[in-house]
Amino acid sequence: MTRSAVQSSLGVLLIFASFFALGTAWYSQHVLGEVPCELCLVERVPWRFIFVAGVLAFVVPRRVGFWSLVAGLVLLTASALLSFVHVGVEHHWWESPFPSCRAPIVHGSTYRERLLSMPLRPTKPCDAPSYVFGLPFSMAALEGVYSAVLAAIVIVGLVRPGALADTRRS
Template sequence: MTPMVQQRLAGLILVAAAVTALGCAWYVQHVMGIVPCELCLLARWPWRVVLVLGAAECVLPYRAGRWAAMLSLPVLAVSVAIAMAHVGVEQHWWPSPFPSCRAPEFHPGSFRERLASMPLRPSKPCDAATYLWGLPLSMAALSGLFALVVAGLAVLGLRQSRVGA
């Protein structure tokens, strides 16, 4: 297999992984009806970037495509870091960095003022783990493990395409 074909295949793997991660999040939110917390919403952004970088790797010339693949590695590392932070919040090792993940604080004032200060859409607390399909790992932990696997595949793809070049 030529290095260019290997690179295109690696780009398709990145695209498929990003679509899988985002599709799973969409399914859990819109079909299963589980409201995401703010950390869950933040964890989707690296996958959006990986989707763009994987698509770029598929269409760009060889050298530029390799750069897109290499840029996906720190983005996947960010995804793992967000997942680790989220698991730490779920396990009560540390508080969430987002104020919306904590219980609301009610300040004195009229009932109307209290209602006006409430969010329009309630969010799920970040420390309430979501376990799917009987698995012993939360969605945040699964996301981090998936990002690690995809990063490993990306590294292997980069090494293989470099060896064949």
């Protein structure tokens, strides 16, 4: 495989990987009824940009494609780090960086004032892990592993473009 073909293949991989990650989040939220916490919502942001990096790597060859894959690799690393932060919050290793991940503080001296100061939608605390699909790992932990595996594949493709083609022959 040529370097350009490897870049295009890695671009398609990033496109499908982002669709899968965002689709899984959508499915767990809208079909399974899981309520996302603030960290969950922040963890979705890199996947939107990974999609864009994948499209650029697929459509634009040569240097722009290469640098968009490098940007995708940086975004995959950011996704894995956000996942690590979320897993740390779930295991109570540290506090969540977002105040909305904690219980709401209700102000007011009367019952009416307290009800009016409550948020319209309750949020899920970030330290309550979501175990879905019957697996003993939280969604945040699964995302971290998923991001790390994809990052490893992109690194192999960028460093040794022929390595991806060699695995198909054997």
